[in-house]
């Protein structure tokens with residue numbers, strides 16, 4: 001399992017000292033996302049295209 005280097009939110013790049021970060025395991029990688037951006041991951045994952053590989057194929061919840 002390969003760790004994603006930066007422990008920052010995928011979207012806003014804030015780190016764990018600025019916001020609580022939630023770990024996201026995806027395709028063998030660890031990513032982090034802040035509570036403010038979790039709804040994006042749930043409802044509009046297409047926005048993750050270019051950030052998460054294969055995000056354009058993820059289904060909105």
Ligand SMILES: [Zn+2]
Nearest residue numbers: 009012034037
């Ligand atoms: Zn964020």
